[in-house]
Amino acid sequence: MTDAVLSVEGLRKYFWERDSIVDRLLGNDPVAVRAVDGLTFDVRRGETLGLVGESGCGKSTTGETVLGLQEPTEGRVEFEGRNVYDLSGEALNEFHREAQIVFQDPFSSLDPRKTIGKSVQQPLDVHDVGSKADREARVRDLLERVGLSGAQYDRYPHEFSGGQRQRVAIARALALEPEFVVLDEPTSALDVSVQAQILNLLNDLQDELNLTYLLISHDLSVIRHICDRVAVMYLGEIVEIGETADLFESPRHPYTEALLESVPRASLAEQDRSVDILSGDVPSPRNPPSGCRFRTRCPEVIPPDGMAIDQAAYREVMDLRRVLETRSLSVTKVWDRAGYETPPDRIDDDAVEAFVEAAFERFFDHSVPTAQRSSIEDALAAVARDEWESASLHDAFESVCERDNPELDSSGHRVACHLECR
Numbered sequence: 001m002t003d004a005v006l007s008v009e010g011l012r013k014y015f016w017e018r019d020s021i022v023d024r025l026l027g028n029d030p031v032a033v034r035a036v037d038g039l040t041f042d043v044r045r046g047e048t049l050g051l052v053g054e055s056g057c058g059k060s061t062t063g064e065t066v067l068g069l070q071e072p073t074e075g076r077v078e079f080e081g082r083n084v085y086d087l088s089g090e091a092l093n094e095f096h097r098e099a100q101i102v103f104q105d106p107f108s109s110l111d112p113r114k115t116i117g118k119s120v121q122q123p124l125d126v127h128d129v130g131s132k133a134d135r136e137a138r139v140r141d142l143l144e145r146v147g148l149s150g151a152q153y154d155r156y157p158h159e160f161s162g163g164q165r166q167r168v169a170i171a172r173a174l175a176l177e178p179e180f181v182v183l184d185e186p187t188s189a190l191d192v193s194v195q196a197q198i199l200n201l202l203n204d205l206q207d208e209l210n211l212t213y214l215l216i217s218h219d220l221s222v223i224r225h226i227c228d229r230v231a232v233m234y235l236g237e238i239v240e241i242g243e244t245a246d247l248f249e250s251p252r253h254p255y256t257e258a259l260l261e262s263v264p265r266a267s268l269a270e271q272d273r274s275v276d277i278l279s280g281d282v283p284s285p286r287n288p289p290s291g292c293r294f295r296t297r298c299p300e301v302i303p304p305d306g307m308a309i310d311q312a313a314y315r316e317v318m319d320l321r322r323v324l325e326t327r328s329l330s331v332t333k334v335w336d337r338a339g340y341e342t343p344p345d346r347i348d349d350d351a352v353e354a355f356v357e358a359a360f361e362r363f364f365d366h367s368v369p370t371a372q373r374s375s376i377e378d379a380l381a382a383v384a385r386d387e388w389e390s391a392s393l394h395d396a397f398e399s400v401c402e403r404d405n406p407e408l409d410s411s412g413h414r415v416a417c418h419l420e421c422r
């Protein structure tokens with residue numbers, strides 16, 4: 001069994017939003033923003049676990065909720081075997097000493113009116129550690145450890161560069177000798193030339209002080225540089241987790257593959273690849289897709305059993321389905337393309353045929369097998385006759401990816417994808 005410093009189980013964090021004054025007046029129910037939606041993972045003693053994903057997928061909320069800086073909606077977080085959300089009094093104080101965070105922006109995380117020595121010392125003052133002289137000596141030592149000088153104790157933040165300020169923020173996070181540190185995009189606000197220095201410093205401090213890190217980053221090169229394991233997040237869920245080398249060399253989830261493909265390549269040959277990466281917008285966490293949340297952008301959605309349709313054509317069917325289900329097909333434009341006034345006075349068989357053909361051409365560049373083509377034509381004909389309730393393609397084309405939300409499978413390098421369970 002692995003030795004976990006932090007064990008997260010079924011963690012959810014929803015923010016409740018009531019959109020407008022009108023919503024309030026009408027008494028509309030608040031809408032849940034499902035920022036973190038059922039995470040289960042461990043952070044093992046002495047490791048750096050990376051949390052990676054596109055902006056808005058819930059990384060920072062995860063980091064803040066495991067530290068108790070945000071109240072969880074549901075779930076457990078055990079630190080050294082005790083549920084963090086049950087702690088109070090001295091036990092809670094101890095957790096606050098043992099678990100710290102370094103934020104992205106060293107410009108706003110330091111008080112401009114305080115000397116850097118006082119900023120680093122503040123947690124020691126709050127927790128009443130040692131005598132005043134002890135505290136000051138400890139701060140000078142910390143400044144040296146993070147590559148600054150004890151003599152800089154009385155200097156102010158504005159006298160330092162971004163990289164130096166991040167060193168100060170790291171010294172402050174380490175002041176209480178924590179065991180576990182959340183690093184939330186610790187190098188994103190820094191010049192590229194300084195990023196590697198800060199990452200190396202974090203690596204060295206981890207070895208010297210036996211620290212365990214949860215590193216949050218959207219930058220795969222940072223993750224690859226420093227993490228032992230990586231968890232990939234998409235819309236509030238972990239879709240893949242594994243050893244860094246395994247995950248980078250053999251990604252198993254189509255989202256991870258797409259993320260890795262989206263990293264700019266150094267070699268010209270590789271820059272020429274024409275890969276359609278991460279097309280489409282990230283859906284809203286207020287209304288995430290049913291089933292697998294990545295399915296609306298996934299290049300490998302699974303067609304119904306026994307349907308021999310290629311992926312590009314199936315993706316086009318899914319796009320048409322969405323338009324029909326939301327009744328957002330621009331009927332006027334289709335009639336126009338079909339050469340009719342909008343809408344025509346008399347919708348006879350010829351008009352319907354022309355509408356179906358025009359709509360089909362608009363939605364499909366790829367060849368659709370005959371059987372499926374005929375269900376699509378029936379649905380489009382229903383739209384031409386304004387019989388939207390008969391225009392659903394749901395039953396004919398429903399994918400397992402929209403029906404069931406895949407769970408992470410059970411062993412080492414884990415993935416949540418229906419393709420992997422087949």
Ligand SMILES: Nc1ncnc2c1ncn2[C@@H]1O[C@H](COP(=O)(O)OP(=O)(O)OP(=O)(O)O)[C@@H](O)[C@H]1O
Nearest residue numbers: 015033035054055056057058059060061062218285
């Ligand atoms: N206080 C809040 N109230 C409402 N929604 C919030 C709040 N904080 C975060 N969110 C929403 O929760 C989702 C996750 O946000 P979060 O900041 O955790 O993502 P992230 O992956 O860290 O993104 P980024 O890299 O851009 O910081 C987003 O849709 C965000 O808009």
